[in-house]
């Protein structure tokens with residue numbers, strides 16, 4: 187177990203891609219326990235590929251990932267999950283024909299103590315997302331987009347992870363629902379869960395995060411505190427839209 191503020195994950199020189207096509211190029215990052223770390227950047231910058239490489243879905247072509255004091259480079263996704271690092275992919279990836287309760291149970295599918303902990307962990311997920319408690323017998327496909335996102339996060343939380351990789355949770359959601367999902371991520375941080383958050387909504391992600399990085403063409407373009415990144419004039423102009431860049435100019 188790592189204490190709050192201690193380094194939980196350290197990614198060094200990580201590169202990966204698809205076949206012979208390199209996408210992630212020599213990325214370095216470290217995240218401390220209890221932090222929300224935002225990864226932002228334009229379409230196709232390599233954010234999803236970076237998360238998939240950290241979670242073992244893609245093998246790195248070089249570099250290393252050290253998590254909770256152990257080198258997990260090249261481990262299978264199942265082994266990485268068992269070590270406390272879960273990945274909530276973009277698009278939620280729920281199963282048609284399975285209910286909310288079945289999805290939550292599935293989150294524990296290969297957990298050694300699943301029968302013992304299922305009830306208590308389900309209660310914790312429902313405490314975070316009360317709407318799931320009201321819809322336990324509903325099939326995933328009839329849930330709203332927001333409920334599906336909550337279920338995807340809830341399923342990952344059934345493992346009581348130390349770290350969550352959260353890919354584009356806001357996609358396709360109404361602003362009020364995005365706020366609700368982000369509020370839960372904030373609450374999870376207060377419970378010492380560490381999060382790497384990939385987001386297209388750069389302003390909102392940086393407002394929530396402690397630190398972060400900007401990716402461009404698979405490389406780290408900038409890294410630092412979320413507040414520092416949000417105030418950087420070049421980054422504001424590139425990723426926060428004309429209005430934000432204009433606002434900055436007006437302030438100066």
Ligand SMILES: Nc1ncnc2c1ncn2[C@@H]1O[C@H](COP(=O)(O)OP(=O)(O)OP(=O)(O)O)[C@@H](O)[C@H]1O
Nearest residue numbers: 204207209227228229230231232233234235236386
């Ligand atoms: N399965 C795949 N096979 C081949 N190329 C892929 C695959 N997935 C992504 N790519 C390519 O890798 C590059 C990076 O994609 P990635 O999805 O990691 O970027 P991203 O920053 O997450 O973008 P977005 O925000 O649009 O999801 C893109 O050029 C994309 O076309």
